[in-house]
Amino acid sequence: MDSVIEIQNVNKTYSMGEVKVNALININLSIKSGEFVAIIGPSGSGKSTLMHIIGLLDRPTSGKVSLQGKSVSELESDELASLRNIHIGFVFQQFNLLPRTTAVDNVCLPLLYAGVNASEREERARKALVSVGLGDRFDHTPTQLSGGQQQRVAIARALINNPTLILADEPTGNLDSKSGREIMKFLSDLNNKGNTIVLVTHEPDIAKGAKRTIEIRDGEIVADKLNGKKHD
Amino acid sequence: MIEFSEIIKLAFKSIKRNKGRTVLTALGIIIGVASVILLTSLGQGLQQYVTDQFESLGANSIYVLPGRIGGDGGQISFGQGPPNFAGSKLTLNHVDELSRYGGPIKAAAAEIDMPALVSYRSESKYTTIAGISSQWGQIVNVQVDEGRDLRDSDNDSRRKVAILGQTIISDLFGSTNPLGKNISIADERFEVIGIIKEIGTQSIGLDINNFVAIPITVSQQIFGQDSVQNIMVQARSKDEVQDAQDTTERILLRDLKEEDFSVVDSSSLLETINNILGVLTAALGGIAAISLVVGGVGIMNIMLVSVTERTREIGLRKAVGAKQSDILIQFIIEAVTLSVFGGGIGVLIGWGGSILINQFFPAVVTMWSVILAFGVSAAVGIVFGVAPAIRASRLDPIEALRYE
Numbered sequence: 001m002d003s004v005i006e007i008q009n010v011n012k013t014y015s016m017g018e019v020k021v022n023a024l025i026n027i028n029l030s031i032k033s034g035e036f037v038a039i040i041g042p043s044g045s046g047k048s049t050l051m052h053i054i055g056l057l058d059r060p061t062s063g064k065v066s067l068q069g070k071s072v073s074e075l076e077s078d079e080l081a082s083l084r085n086i087h088i089g090f091v092f093q094q095f096n097l098l099p100r101t102t103a104v105d106n107v108c109l110p111l112l113y114a115g116v117n118a119s120e121r122e123e124r125a126r127k128a129l130v131s132v133g134l135g136d137r138f139d140h141t142p143t144q145l146s147g148g149q150q151q152r153v154a155i156a157r158a159l160i161n162n163p164t165l166i167l168a169d170e171p172t173g174n175l176d177s178k179s180g181r182e183i184m185k186f187l188s189d190l191n192n193k194g195n196t197i198v199l200v201t202h203e204p205d206i207a208k209g210a211k212r213t214i215e216i217r218d219g220e221i222v223a224d225k226l227n228g229k230k231h232d
Numbered sequence: 233m234i235e236f237s238e239i240i241k242l243a244f245k246s247i248k249r250n251k252g253r254t255v256l257t258a259l260g261i262i263i264g265v266a267s268v269i270l271l272t273s274l275g276q277g278l279q280q281y282v283t284d285q286f287e288s289l290g291a292n293s294i295y296v297l298p299g300r301i302g303g304d305g306g307q308i309s310f311g312q313g314p315p316n317f318a319g320s321k322l323t324l325n326h327v328d329e330l331s332r333y334g335g336p337i338k339a340a341a342a343e344i345d346m347p348a349l350v351s352y353r354s355e356s357k358y359t360t361i362a363g364i365s366s367q368w369g370q371i372v373n374v375q376v377d378e379g380r381d382l383r384d385s386d387n388d389s390r391r392k393v394a395i396l397g398q399t400i401i402s403d404l405f406g407s408t409n410p411l412g413k414n415i416s417i418a419d420e421r422f423e424v425i426g427i428i429k430e431i432g433t434q435s436i437g438l439d440i441n442n443f444v445a446i447p448i449t450v451s452q453q454i455f456g457q458d459s460v461q462n463i464m465v466q467a468r469s470k471d472e473v474q475d476a477q478d479t480t481e482r483i484l485l486r487d488l489k490e491e492d493f494s495v496v497d498s499s500s501l502l503e504t505i506n507n508i509l510g511v512l513t514a515a516l517g518g519i520a521a522i523s524l525v526v527g528g529v530g531i532m533n534i535m536l537v538s539v540t541e542r543t544r545e546i547g548l549r550k551a552v553g554a555k556q557s558d559i560l561i562q563f564i565i566e567a568v569t570l571s572v573f574g575g576g577i578g579v580l581i582g583w584g585g586s587i588l589i590n591q592f593f594p595a596v597v598t599m600w601s602v603i604l605a606f607g608v609s610a611a612v613g614i615v616f617g618v619a620p621a622i623r624a625s626r627l628d629p630i631e632a633l634r635y636e
Contacts, residue, residue, distance in 0.1 A: 057551060057630050078555040085553020096548045096633065100249040112242075113553035115234055157552070 002068065004165050004196050005031045005054055010063030012049050012219075023049040024060070025219040031165070031198060036191040038199045038210035046219040048169070051200045055088050055167045056080045068164065085113050089158030093170035095150045097142040097157075103129055104138045107156045114161060128156035132186070148179030155186060159195075166190065166197045172206055184209040234558055243565040247573070257534040258574030260527025261612070265578025265605040266585065267520035272601040273586040275513025277594035279506055286502045292338075292470055293371060293498045294477050296463035296484065298322055300491045320459035321492045322484075324448065327365055327463055329483055336472035336479055341368035342460035344451045350444055352404040352415045359400055361417055361444050363451025371466045374440060379411045379426035387447040395426035397443040418454055422446060473497050517601065521608070527574065528612030535567050535620035546624050547632025560625035567617020568610060575609030 012024040023046045031037055031054070041047040052058035053065060056072060057080075065073045067087060072080065089110075090096075097106045107125035116124070129138060132152040142150050151171060158166050168187060172180035188209060191197050199210050207213050215223035247254045298320035322342070330340035344363040349356055362368075366384045369375065376395055386393055394415065401410050410424045430441055452458060467476035474497075481495050539546070546559055579602055586595040 052630055055551075078557075081550060081553050081555050084551060090551050092633065094544075094633075096544060096551075098545055098548070101245075105245075109549065110552040112238060113234055113549070113555075113558060118238075118241075 002033045003030045003066075004033050004035075004068060005029075005198075006064075006066040006069070007053070008064045008066075010053065010060040010065065012046075012053065012058070013061045022219050024053070027063070027219075027221060029214065029221065029224075031196065033164075033196050034191070034194055036188070036197045036199070036209075036211040038201060038207035038213045039216060040201055040204065040207045040213055041216040042202055045216045047200055047202075047216050049219075050216060051167060051169055051198070054165075054198055055090065056084050081113075085110055086161065087164040089161065089163035089166040091151070091154050091158050091166065091168040091171045093173040095142070095147075095154045095174070097150055097153055099143070100141055102139045102141055103134060103145070103153045103156075106142070106153055107160055109157060110161045124160055125156070128160045129153070131159070132156045146179070147175050148182055151175060151179070151183050152186070155183070155190075159190070164196065166195055167200075168197065169200045170202070171199070172201070172203075180206070236561075239558070239561050239565055240569075242562055243569050246562075246566055247569055253534065254570060254573070257531055257570055258577065260530035261524065261571050261574030261609050262527075262578040262581065264520065264524030264527040265575045265609050266582035267523055268517055268605040268608075269579060269582025269597060269601050270585050270589070270595075271516035271520045272513055273582070273595045273597045274589065274593070275509060275516050276598050276601070277586075277590065277596040279509040279513065280596050281594040282505050282509065283502060286498050292467040292473055292476075294465040294467065294473065294480060295496045295498065295501070296322060296326075296465065296480060297494045297496065298459070298462070298492070300494055320457075320461060321488055322460050322463055323458060324365065324460060326484060326487065327460070330463065330465055330480060331367060333479065333483060336468055336475040337465055338468045338476075339367040339371055339466045340463060341365045341371050342448055342463050343368060344448055344455065344457065344461045346451065346455055348418045350400065350404065350415055350417050352410075352413065355404045355406075357400060357403050359442050359444055361446060361451070363448035364445050365448045365460075367466075368445075368464070371464050374443075374445075375429045376426040377429040379424070381426055382445065382447055387449045390449045390453060391447060392420060392422045392450055393425045394422040394444055394446045395428055396424055396445075397428045397441040398430040399441040400444060401427060417444065417446070420450075420454060473499070524605070524608055524612060527609070528571070528616040531567055531570055531613060532616035532620060534570075535563065535617055536623070538566075539563065539620045539624045542624075543627060543632045543635040546627050547629045547635065550627070550629035551633060556625040559627075560621050563621030563624045564614065564617045567621065568613040571609045571613025571617075572606075575606045578609065579606055 007027055007029040010024055010027040011022065014021045014023055027050065039047050039050060049058065053060055056067070059073060063073070064071055067083060072083060075083070098109070104122060104125045107128050108121040111121040111124060126138060129135060132155050134149060134152055134156070137145060137149065142153070145153065171187070172183055175183060184206065187197055187199065191211070197210070199207070201207050212226045213223070214221055324342055327340050327342045330337055342365045346361050347358060348361045349358055350361070351357070364382065366382060366387060369381055379395070382393065382395060385391070394417065396410065404410070404415065405413070410427065413424050414421050415424060416422070428440060428443060428445075448460065465476060465480050467473040477495050477497050484493055549559060582605070583597050583602065586597045589595045
């Protein structure tokens with residue numbers, strides 16, 4: 001299987017005044033197409049930093065990051081923005097929907113920056129909303145939707161560009177357990193249809209929904225398991 | 233980079249989502265633009281009004297005023313007190329000499345203005361009584377519609393006759409035909425012999441429609457004066473104004489001293505007044521322009537607040553693929569749209585207000601003031617929108633998404 005994201009010898013160091021914080025230490029990781037990976041670790045473990053690097057939002061201090069075999073570690077921020085637009089679909093804990101903006105317009109957003117024309121944007125956004133079961137909520141604004149529905153709008157937005165990788169950062173963190181289970185079911189279904197998903201969470205129960213679990217602690221990968229077995 | 237039209241749509245949507253804030257922000261620009269247009273149109277109206285007045289008097293006119301006005305001959309300067317009529321040494325003989333001279337001088341006439349009570353039966357009214365010599369009507373372009381004009385013989389024999397303007401006739405006589413009727417002016421009886429043709433614009437200092445003219449010799453008798461208040465000289469053509477002015481001065485100096493009179497031509501008088509009004513207009517516009525700048529600061533303030541308020545939105549837009557330039561242009565367009573929207577409403581209010589004011593007071597909307605005010609408001613939007621937009625475009629998406 002092709003590797004979607006390949007991370008080799010990646011270090012990330014933050015300087016906080018005099019003190020240097022090693023957020024990531026010598027990370028090696030490969031995520032292949034069609035995988036459903038959970039990255040798990042307590043807060044401060046470096047999992048957010050890792051997620052930012054996987055999501056092309058941040059660059060490593062050293063080491064190499066490749067997207068579909070091409071190195072991206074040296075790219076400018078605008079070039080990374082283009083790659084994110086094409087390859088990455090984000091789902092956030094806070095949903096991050098635009099306030100006072102309809103579901104359709106929210107879902108459209110990545111297409112706007114991809115240069116897709118208005119009528120095609122709208123058509124694709126409606127289809128994406130139907131696919132997440134919100135066919136009757138096109139013109140609802142976030143405040144008119146429940147938390148679970150808002151997160152589904154966010155998933156529709158993540159799917160709209162047919163991304164290479166869906167990156168979900170604590171997608172159930174702001175939801176009640178029932179809505180959380182629904183969202184996890186949804187992500188599993190997407191994975192079963194062939195989507196590659198990386199899920200970041202601090203809850204082991206949620207991580208069980210994925211097919212592979214990478215545990216990170218103090219900036220280092222301490223475990224990488226597949227279906228409960230050791231992954232090599 | 234996304235298409236420009238898309239960014240404009242984006243800016244409009246964002247502005248529409250915050251209607252209340254949009255209107256309040258734009259208010260500064262609305263007031264600024266409207267006041268620039270209103271105040272300059274008032275100044276311009278005043279200037280045009282004065283120019284019209286002078287033109288109705290005839291651009292080729294020269295005024296001879298009693299006493300010395302200003303330091304250097306011919307140039308009028310303000311602030312040295314009004315001309316002194318009681319001490320006037322100008323007489324009807326001078327008028328005769330001037331009008332008989334010919335050459336560059338086409339006509340000359342004298343005038344004495346006095347406010348007085350005019351009455352017919354039970355109706356009476358205070359108005360300006362002008363004692364005029366015979367060529368006055370020709371110079372000032374006052375014509376008699378019905379009846380007859382004042383003649384030389386009326387002056388020579390001090391006949392107590394009067395010609396009246398339309399307003400005063402309707403005030404005193406109503407629908408009665410005034411011709412041949414007797415009116416009383418300063419307790420003397422006068423026969424109405426002519427009706428002055430109605431004119432739209434008003435002559436300087438005189439409302440022709442509210443005007444009563446009598447032979448100047450009668451005025452001198454009534455008011456106990458041998459002199460006249462001023463002399464008007466009409467040059468044969470525009471090119472001969474200077475010549476006529478010099479000639480007038482030479483003729484008068486045969487009999488009078490330099491300090492006894494001043495010769496002023498209407499164009500230099502007009503120029504002086506227009507200069508003053510021009511400065512006034514510019515000053516009014518300048519004061520209004522300050523409010524335009526204040527409006528711009530208001531836009532900057534709101535845009536900065538908006539960048540902070542929308543930090544997460546900016547982070548999200550960047551995460552899903554917005555480039556720095558996309559964010560930069562979006563925020564600049566929002567600021568420009570705000571100011572152009574405000575500017576547009578300001579133009580409407582300023583223009584409409586000027587038209588309304590023009591019913592009571594001369595106001596002329598000039599295209600340059602509209603273009604200037606609108607242009608400045610758009611520029612203000614760009615200038616004051618750039619700093620917040622740059623700040624927005626440089627936000628780090630990770631930091632921005634984390635922003636609470």
